[in-house]
Amino acid sequence: MLIHPWDAPLDETEWRTWLAGHDFGQLAVNGGPGEAPWVQPTHFLYDAGAGPLGEVLLHLARPNPLWRALRDAPRVLLSVVDDYAFSPGPWAAPEGAPPGHGTPTSYYAAVQLHCVAHLVDDPREKARLLNRQVAHFQPEGGTDEVTPDGGPFDRLLPGLRGLRLEVVDVRAKFKYAGRKPEAVREQVAAGLRARAGHHDEAALSHLLRRGATAPE
Template sequence: MLIHPWDAPHDDAEWRDWLASHDFGQLSVNGPPGQPPWVQPLHFRYDAHSGPYGAVITHLARPNPMWPALEADGLVLLSVVDDYAFIPGPWAAPEGGPSEHGTPTSFYAAVQLTCTAQVVDDPYEKAELLNRQVAHFQPGGGSARAAVGEAPYGRLLSGLRGLRLDVREVRAKFKYANHKPEAVQERIAEGLAARGAPLDPAARAHQIRRRTGVRDGRGPAPPPRAE
């Protein structure tokens, strides 16, 4: 993923804050020799306080064909992308020039976590992992806890395997045209507000937040840095 200096996160808190509210991504695993990488969409729980870059827990069904590849090579990539929007060329046209000369582009936020995967097969550890994951998605409860040998989920534990992903590298990108002149950025923001597509409000909020440097009440952000 190409990351220009103006698209890089202002600091680690920016990508951590964004990832805290995004828990669905694609796990990419090196495929067998002669085959492309294998990709699995999945829900996950990110723990920011486990290690310097955090850790991820998730699980997959035991019949999933990715397991042999995971066991052969535990180096994996978890990719999360959201808050994306197509920006029409006229919105991004240079000041004073013809609108039809504007270059269309994409806005998006993306975080890629390079991880070392550990397969979890111990039934008690799997139950604990599942309970932690469910607690994230159902903080108000509403489901029985998984426990070995106990209904209703004990008999299902053998049908799945857990995964712990220790994050070793993070690449993050917030592509919202923050290198463009102020007037062009204002035009794009107005276009997003007027169009009102499902993800336009989130894309517009990122663009304005990064342009003004105001982030969740923490004050101005430092200058962008290269990833």
């Protein structure tokens, strides 16, 4: 992922705060020789306090072909993208130029977690992992605890494998007209407000939040 200086996080807090509000992404694992990478959409739990860069917990079905790829190549990447919006060309036209001279582009936030994968097969460890995920996604409760010693879910445990991803590097990008002059950023902001489409409010929030620090 190309990250220009004007699209880089303002500080580590920016990407951590954004990631804290996201728990669905795509796990990419190297394929075998001559194969394309395996990409698995998945919910995940990011634990920011586990190590310097945190860790990710998730689980997948045992028949998933991704496990074979993981054994051969435990270095993986979890990609999370959101708050994206298309910006029509006229919004970005330079001041005094015809609208048709503006360049269409995409705005988005992205965090890529580079990780070392550790498989979790011990039944008790898997149960703990699953219970942590349920507590995150379903804080209101209502589902019995997962245990390997009885209960409604113990028979399901053998069909799942847990995965702990040790985060070793983070690349983050917030692409929101950071290099554009203030007049152009104002045009883009006005366009997002008027269109009020899917993700436009989130994109506008990033643009306004980062605009004051953007280089001219």
